[in-house]
Amino acid sequence: MSQTHPEMHERRILHTELMWSFGVGIFVAASLSMILFTAFTISVNPPSNVERLDPKTLHLSGEFAEHNLGTTVGSDGSVTVRAIATQFMFLPRCIVVPANRRVTLRFASPDVIHGLLITGTNVNTMVVPGFVSQVHTEFTRAGDLLMPCHEYCGLGHSEMWATVQVMAQDEFKPGSDGRISCAQR
Amino acid sequence: MPDVTPSPPSEPHVLDQPWRMWSSLAVFGVLLSGILLGVLVIPIVQGRSVGIDAYTAICRALGILPGSPAQPQPATPLPGMPVSQVAWTSDLLQILARADVRRGHAKVQEVCVACHGERGDSIGVEFPHLAGQSGAAIYKQLFDYRTGSRAHPMMTDVAKALDEAAIADVAAYYAGQPQRNPNPVTLAEAPPSIVQLVELGDPKRNIAPCASCHRAGAGGPIETPVLAEQRAEYIEQQLKLYASGERRNDVYARMRTIAAQLTDDEIRGLAFYYRAGFR
C-alpha cells in the first residue's frame, strides 16, 4: 500500500470518525435532554388521550350530542370545550375560551379523519373517528384566533374552519348553567 | 499502480465478534432507555406534579386509561335528546343494500303513489321528486318522521305506519328509479355567483361547496340527498326551514348552519340550479 505505514493512517481515520461520533452523541443528547427537561418541569407532552368512542352513535345522546357542545365551566371552575369536527364544519363554529386559565378542549369526529390547530398557539391535534381527542392548554393573549381543519377530509376541506374568541378574564362570564358562547361581534 | 490482491482474510468470526457484541449492546441500550423513560420515568414525574398516582399515570401514558398523565380528566356531562335517531352502522347499511325492490314497489303503490308518483315524479309542487334519490337519504327522512325528529302533517303518520324493513324497501325502490334526465339547461343560464357557490363554496362564510357533499361520489356524509332535478319550490322551502331552525333533523346542524347564511336570492338561485338537473 502507500509508502508510510498504512496502520497509522487507518487508525487515525477511525479515531477522527470516533471523535465526530462523540460530537453527534452530544447533538442527540442535546435534543433529547431539552425534550426531557420540559417534560419533567412543565409537563410538555404531545396531546395523548386514548379514549375510544363509537363515531357512528356519537350524535345520539352521549357527551358529544348536539346540545352538549360548546364551552362549559364546571362547578370546580374547570373550563371544558366540547366540539365536533364533521364534514366540512366545526360545531360550534365559534368557540369562546378564557385567557390565562387552564382549558381542556375535547373533539370527536362522526365521519372521517379531521385535524385542527389554533393559529399562534400550541393547540394541535388530529381528530380520528373512533377516538376522543383532548388538548389541555392555556391561551396567553386575548383576541380572535383561527381554528382550521388541517387534515384532508373531503372536497370541502378548504372551507372547514372555526373561530376561537379568547376573552379576557373579566369578560368571560358563564351563564347560570355554566355554559357560555361567543359574543356577537 | 498498487495491486489490490486480497490478502488471505483472518477467520471472519473472530473479526466479527466485537461488532456483534457492541452493536447489540448499543441498540438494546438505546431501546431500554427509551422504554424506561417513556413508560415509567416521565409519567411518574409528571403525575406527581399534579397529584396523579404512579399507576394511573403509567396507564394513561400507555393508553390503557383515558387522559394525560399530567392533567386531571374533566367530568362528562349528562345525556339528552338527539336531533336524529338514525345511526349508520354496518348492519343498517347491509339492510339497505339487501332491501327488496319488488316489495318496495308494492308498498309504494299502496302508500306513496298518491303524492310522489309511481316512478318518483311528484304530482304537486309541495311534494319532492324521489326518482333516483339516494336510498340512504330516503331511509333517514322516513326514519326521522317515524321518530318525530322531523314533523310533517301527512308524512309523520305515513312513516309511523311503515316498519323498518318497509322503509328500506321503499327507499331502495325509489333509488332505483331513473331520474327524468331532461337535457340540463346549459351552465350559461345559471348565474356565475350560484355556480361558484356550488363549485367553490364561500370560504368567507365558512360554506363548503354544495358539490362537496351533494355531488354523487363526493365522499360526504352518508345521508346526503341527491338534489339534481329536485323541485325548486321544495328545495327553497327546506332551505328556509333549515335557516329558521324549524327543521332540525340534520345531524350536527350542517344544513342549518349553511342555510342560515344564505341570502334569499342565493336560496332561489340554488333551487333553480338544481331543478335544471345539474349534478
Added chain:
Amino acid sequence: MRNAERLCLAHFWVAFAAFLFACAIGTWQMWVRSPLGANVGTPGQYFMSVTAHGVSMAYVLTTFFIMGFGYFVAVTALDRALPGKLWAWAAYWVALLGVVLTVIPIATGQASVLFTFYPPLTASVWFYIGLVLVVAASWIWCVLMLIAMTEWKRENPGRPVPLAMFATVANAVMWLWTTVGVAVELIFQVIPAALGLVQTIDVGLARTLFSWTLHAIVYFWLIPAYIAFYTMAPRAAGGRLYSDTMGRLTFILFLIYSLPVGMHHLLMDPEHGNATKFIQVLLTAFVAVPTLLTIFTITASMEIAGRLRGGRGTFGWIAALPWERPMVLATGLSFVMLGFGGFGGIVNMGYGMNAMVHNTSWVTAHFHLIFGGSVVIMYFAIAYAIWPRLTGREYQSRAPLRLQLWLWFLGMMIMTLPWHWLGLQGQWRRVANFNYADPIIAAWGPWVIVSFAGGIILLASAVLFVGNLAALHRGPALGIVRPLYALAVHPPLRVPAALNGFGLWNVLVLVLMIAAYGYPIAQFLIDPSPGAIVHRVR
C-alpha cells in the same frame, strides 16, 4: 454494461416522465392556492392534482428511479451480468401496469384521497390495486439485488462487497421490512372496504400500519442520494472516500433506525399514549446519526479532493473543488438543502414541539427540502453521471447541466423558506382556496406568491432537466469511459461479516420493531377501535 442499458433507461424514462408531469401540476397548485389564482379550479380538480402530484413523486419517480439505479449498480459495481434479467423486465411491466391502473382512477376523479389515503375515505379499488402492483414489482427488484450480492460473495469469498452494492442491498432489505405496513393496511383493510366487502374500517389500526411504512419509505428514496455521496462524489471531485467503514456503518444505521420510528408521524394522534410516542421519538433522534456521520465523512472526502487540487488553509479546499462538474455542484447544493431540511426535521420530531408545526406548511417545507431538494438534486446528478454509459454518448457542454442544478436549488429555496415562516403562523395544508378576506390569512398572501415564484423556477428546471437528458441521446459518441465509483483512502481488504451482510442487522431490526410497534399494533388486534363508516369517493 452487459446490455442492461435498455432496462435502466426504461426505468429512468418512466421515472422522469412522471417527475415532469408532477412538477407541472405542482406549479399549477401553487398558482391556484395563491391570491393570483383565487377561485380558479374546483376543489375536485385541486385534490385530484394533489393526489396525482403525490403519487407521481412519491411512488412512480422514486420506485422506478431506485430500481433502475439498482440494476445499474448491480451490473457496474459487481462487474457481472444481472441475475434474472427476465424477472427484471417482468417487474418493470408489472410496475408500469400498476402505474396505469393507479392513474386512471385519479384522472377520473375516483381517487381524490391523496397519496397517503385517509381511510375511511376510500377511493376506487383500482387505485389501491395499482399501488400494490408497483410495490410487488419492487419486491422482485429487492430479491434480484439480494441474489446478485450473494452470488458475487460466493464468487469472491472473503472480499468486501463494493460499497455501492452494499448500500443498494441495505436499501432493498429496508424496503422489504417497511412495505409490510402499507401492504397489510391495503390488503386487509382498505381494499376490502373499496370493494364493498366491509362497511366500516378500524382507522386507528390503519393509521398505525401506514406509519410503519411512512418513515422508512422516505429513507428508501434517500439512500440512492447517499450512494452518490459516498461512491460517486469523491471520484468526481478528484479525491478519495475518507472512510469506507463509515459508509457501511451509515447504511446499516439507516436500516436499523428508520424502521421503528414511524409513529413520529402520529404524535398528534389520539390513538396512542405518550409512552409509545416517546419511545419512537427517542429512536427518531438516532435516525439523525447516519446523516450527521455522512456530512462529516463526505465533507472530509471533499477536503481531500480540494487539497489535492491545491487548496490551502482551513477552507481553501472549498474553492479549489471542481464545481464545474455536475456531481460536485449537486453534492454541495444538496448539503445546503439538507441543512435547512434537517433543521425542519428536528423541530418536527421535538415530541411536544410537534404541536407547533404538525400539518402546517413547516412540514411541507421539510419534506420538499429534504426529498424534493437534496435527494432529487442527487437523482439529477446520478442521471447526468450515468447517462453517457447508458447511451454511449457524451455531453457537448456541461453548462446547461449546471444551470439546471442551480435553478432547482434556487427554486426550492425560494419556494420552501417562506413556508417555514407561514407554517409557524399556522398556515395549514392542502387548501384548495384560502379565504384571503380573513386578516390572518391575508397576511400570508404575499409569501404564497413568493413560493409560487419558486414553483415556476422549479418547473423551468424540471423541463430543462428532461431536455438535457433527451439532448444527450443525440450527443457525440462517448470517448474514454472514466471510472465512476470512488476509491477509499484505504480500500477495505477484509471486512467483518457484520459489515458485509445483513444477518445480524435483521435480528436487531426485528427486536426493535417488536419493541416499538408490538404494543401499538397489538392493542388494535386484541380490542379493535370502533369502526368508522367507509366514505367512498367516486
Added chain:
Amino acid sequence: MQSDTSSAADSPFDAADDIDETALADVMRSVPLGAAVLAGTAVALLVLGYLAVYLLVFIPRGTVG
C-alpha cells in the same frame, strides 16, 4: 457497447485513479480539520437553532399536553 472496464486487471470498482500516493499521504496529514470545522459549525448551528426555536417560539405559545 463501450466496455466499462478500462483495464482488465481489476473490476471497475477498484479502477485506479490518477492520484499519486505521496500527494495523498501528505494531504492526509491535515485533512479532516477543515471538514470537522465546517461540519461542526453546521451541526452547532442546527443545535442552537433547535434550542432557540424550542425556548423562544414553542414554549411561549402556552402549555401543550
